[in-house]
Every structure is written in C-alpha cells, then in structure tokens.
Amino acid sequence: MTRGRPRDPATDAAILTAALDLFIEHGIAGMSMEQVAKRAGVGKPTVYRRWSTKERLVADAVESHVSADIRWPTSDEPDDIRDHIRRNIAAAATTATDPKFRGLVAQIYGSAVSHPALMQTYWNHHIAPRRAAVLAMLRRAQDDGVVAADADLEVLVDMLAGAVTYRVLQPDPPTPRQMRRYLESAYRQVGLLT
Amino acid sequence: MTRGRPRDPATDAAILTAALDLFIEHGIAGMSMEQVAKRAGVGKPTVYRRWSTKERLVADAVESHVSADIRWPTSDEPDDIRDHIRRNIAAAATTATDPKFRGLVAQIYGSAVSHPALMQTYWNHHIAPRRAAVLAMLRRAQDDGVVAADADLEVLVDMLAGAVTYRVLQPDPPTPRQMRRYLESAYRQVGLLT
Incomplete structure (x- = not known):
C-alpha cells in the first residue's frame, strides 16, 4: 500500500467486491x-495505488468477505454444549451450501499449491478461529469421556x-437440509452428538 | 474427436502430458x-484435430494420469482385513503426499464450481472406485460390530x-510418514483400525 492520497472507502469496497467476484468466477x-478495474468502474492506476499485485488484492477481498458476510458459530463458552452444537450445525449447514461460499472455497483450494499465500490468509483469518472453537468442544467432550481419551483431536x-x-465440492452438492443431516451424522461419529 | 487422419500415439501422449502440467501449474x-501446443512441440491444429476444447483435453489428461500413474489400493476382497487396511494406508500416504497429486487435486477442486465437468470426470474414474472399496471395508466392519450399526457409511x-x-492442501503439508500416522488416526476413529 502506498500512502499518497487519501483513499475513498466506497472505491475500495467496489474494488474488493469486483476482485472477489472475478476470483470466484x-x-x-x-x-x-x-478486469478488476473495469468491473469496479475505476482506472487501473486506482487499483494499483492500493494493491501492488492481484494476489494481495484477492487475499484482502477474501479476508473482508469472510469476516463480514459469513456467519460461523462463535467460540463463546456455552451453557449447554448440546444446544451450542445444534446451533453450530445449523449455521454451518447454511454457510456451507451458499453458492458464493462454495465457489470461494473451490478457488481457494484450487490455488493452495500454486498460490499458497491465499490459503495461508484464509487459514489464519477464517479457518484457525473456527478450528479453535471445534477443538475446544472436542476437548470438553474428551474430558466428559464421550470422545476417546487417546483420539487425535487435530x-x-x-x-x-x-x-x-x-x-460441497462433489458433483451433486447438498441442500441446506441435507447438509444439516450430514453434519449431524459426522458430529455423531466423533461423539459430539448422541 | 474428429476421425480424419490416423493419430500418432506419441503426439497424443505429448499433448496430454503438456495439458496436465499446464493444468497443475x-x-x-x-x-x-x-500453450499446450507450444509445450508439446506441435501445431495448434494438431491439438484441435483431437480435442475441440481445453476442458475435454484436460479431462482426458487427468483421466489418463490417474489411471496410469497413481497407485491406489484395489478393491479385491482380502484374506485379512487388517493387512489390507495397512496396505491401503501405506499406498494412500504415498500418493496423497506426492507434489504432483497435490497440485492436481488442488486444481480439480478449484474448478469444481466453475468447470464441474472436470470434477465429474475425476469423480467417475478416480474417486468412485476407491469409494466403493472403502465402503466395502466399512460394511464388513459394520457386520463385525466395530462400526456402529446406525452409522451413515457415506x-x-x-x-x-x-x-x-x-x-494435504493445508499450508503446512505433511510428509508421507506424518500422513501415514494421520491416516491411522482417522481409520481408528471410524473403527477400521484397533
């Protein structure tokens, strides 16, 4: 990022949205x-003034999208672990079957080997916090004896x-309802649902 | 495919290899x-004579690679299920950590939403047979009472x-040895290893 002239938040938002959409497509x-400049309705220098490469731009676009638009369960300590898991599953089923999320995940996975910085950004900002939340649930379940004491929680x-x-990337993607039942089976398998 | 002049198998192989490498990259x-024609050292018409689109070409390249180069366990009925599973795990750990396989899987996942025909081809020729083999093991384990009777095997x-x-697509990919231990944990979790 260069520091020259003050930035216009609306222009930045338009560029980020254009970049995210082009990345998904x-x-x-x-x-x-x-293409980003054209779709955002700005000149190419305006894009380059803020982002020096498309990799950095897409990383920022992904980060702003996943932090703003995608609702995943929080890691707040719940009163009732079963209720918490049910809410987790409902939220995950909705998010995972959203076509935009599906397209985004596909492209991030797709660039995991050729452009590892994108996966790293997604990992740090999106996956790591969710992972910590699920690990906390699994540790609690392990303490309660419903997950095997020697299981590798990672x-x-x-x-x-x-x-x-x-x-969700298989040829016949599930509906939110199918995804909820699918998640219930998976959670049951590891001992998080009875 | 047009039927005009007889094809040269060596030329076809060079085109398929070039297409696979470019797809992975x-x-x-x-x-x-x-780019495919250039890397294969042939003229563009030679490529188009055989494949009308890059999607078809890449699907054929993926298919010929996964059927020729990647060794996965067979679905032969084994004498000793534990031995069979150990061999399965060793083969899967080697294949899954191969950089070329990692790159290929990343790109196929990456195109799952934008070019679903590629994922479909990969699914039919590569995933479906392996899936059937693992399902057969799980059914046997379910009959033996080590997998829960009400578990959803899919x-x-x-x-x-x-x-x-x-x-394997995470930022810090595993070594074959780490992958073997990882697979052992996963197989143990579903009841296929004790």
Whole structure:
C-alpha cells in the first residue's frame, strides 16, 4: 500500500467486491487487475495505488468477505454444549451450501499449491478461529469421556471440516437440509452428538 | 474427436502430458490450447484435430494420469482385513503426499464450481472406485460390530477422504510418514483400525 492520497472507502469496497467476484468466477490465474478495474468502474492506476499485485488484492477481498458476510458459530463458552452444537450445525449447514461460499472455497483450494499465500490468509483469518472453537468442544467432550481419551483431536477436526468441504465440492452438492443431516451424522461419529 | 487422419500415439501422449502440467501449474482458467501446443512441440491444429476444447483435453489428461500413474489400493476382497487396511494406508500416504497429486487435486477442486465437468470426470474414474472399496471395508466392519450399526457409511467415507484432501492442501503439508500416522488416526476413529 502506498500512502499518497487519501483513499475513498466506497472505491475500495467496489474494488474488493469486483476482485472477489472475478476470483470466484475465474480463479486467481484467470483474472487480471485490468478486469478488476473495469468491473469496479475505476482506472487501473486506482487499483494499483492500493494493491501492488492481484494476489494481495484477492487475499484482502477474501479476508473482508469472510469476516463480514459469513456467519460461523462463535467460540463463546456455552451453557449447554448440546444446544451450542445444534446451533453450530445449523449455521454451518447454511454457510456451507451458499453458492458464493462454495465457489470461494473451490478457488481457494484450487490455488493452495500454486498460490499458497491465499490459503495461508484464509487459514489464519477464517479457518484457525473456527478450528479453535471445534477443538475446544472436542476437548470438553474428551474430558466428559464421550470422545476417546487417546483420539487425535487435530485429526478429528480435519475429519469434520474436511468432510464438509469435500461434500460441497462433489458433483451433486447438498441442500441446506441435507447438509444439516450430514453434519449431524459426522458430529455423531466423533461423539459430539448422541 | 474428429476421425480424419490416423493419430500418432506419441503426439497424443505429448499433448496430454503438456495439458496436465499446464493444468497443475495454472488451472483450467489460466491455460490455453496455444500453450499446450507450444509445450508439446506441435501445431495448434494438431491439438484441435483431437480435442475441440481445453476442458475435454484436460479431462482426458487427468483421466489418463490417474489411471496410469497413481497407485491406489484395489478393491479385491482380502484374506485379512487388517493387512489390507495397512496396505491401503501405506499406498494412500504415498500418493496423497506426492507434489504432483497435490497440485492436481488442488486444481480439480478449484474448478469444481466453475468447470464441474472436470470434477465429474475425476469423480467417475478416480474417486468412485476407491469409494466403493472403502465402503466395502466399512460394511464388513459394520457386520463385525466395530462400526456402529446406525452409522451413515457415506458420511464416514467422506470423513476419511475429506480429511486427507483437506490435510494435504493445508499450508503446512505433511510428509508421507506424518500422513501415514494421520491416516491411522482417522481409520481408528471410524473403527477400521484397533
């Protein structure tokens, strides 16, 4: 970021939205700064004044989207763990089946090897906090004896999160209702639901 | 495919290899038929004579690669299920941590929403047979009482396969040895290992 002239928040927002949409449609390799500028209705220099590469721009676009638009369960300590898990599942089923989220996850996974910085950004800002919340639930369940004492909780989290992303990218994506039942099965498998 | 002149298998192989490499490096949206022709050392008409679109070409390239180069466990009925599972895990750990496989999976996932035909091809030729083999193991384990009678086996397969692909696309990919231990934890969780 250069520090020259003051920035216009509306212009920044338009650029970020254009970048996110182009990323979802075409992936990082299939989009250009020129297309972003055109779709946002600004000149190319306006984009470059703020972001030096499309990788940084897309990372910011992903970050602002996942922090603003996607509602995942919080990690607040709940009174009733079962209620908390039910709310978790309902929120995850809605988010995971949202077409925009599906497209976003696909492209981030797609760039994981060729553009690892994007996955790293997504990991730090989106995945890591959710992961911590699920790990906390699993630790509690392990203390209560419903999850095996010798289970590798990091692997269990991957099994839950991995199943969801894997399922939504399969050729026949689920409805929110199917996804809820799917999540109930997965949570039951690891001992988080009875 | 047009039927005009007889095809040269070596030329076809060079085109398929070039297409696969470009797909892994740049994804479907970031590659062109022109680049494929150039890398294969042939003229563009030679490529178009055989494949009318890059989507078809990449689908064939993925199919020929996964059927030729990647060794996954077979679905042969084993004498000893535990031995069979150990061999399964060793083979899966080697394949899943291969950089080329990692890049390929990333790009196929990446195009799952924007180019669903590629995921469908990969699903039919690569995933479906492996899925059937793991389902057969789970059914056997369910009959033996080690997997819960009411478990949704389709969800369990996704938890195993999803965890593996999720893990290898994470920012800090595992070594084959780490992957083997990871798979052992996951198999233990669903009841396929004691």
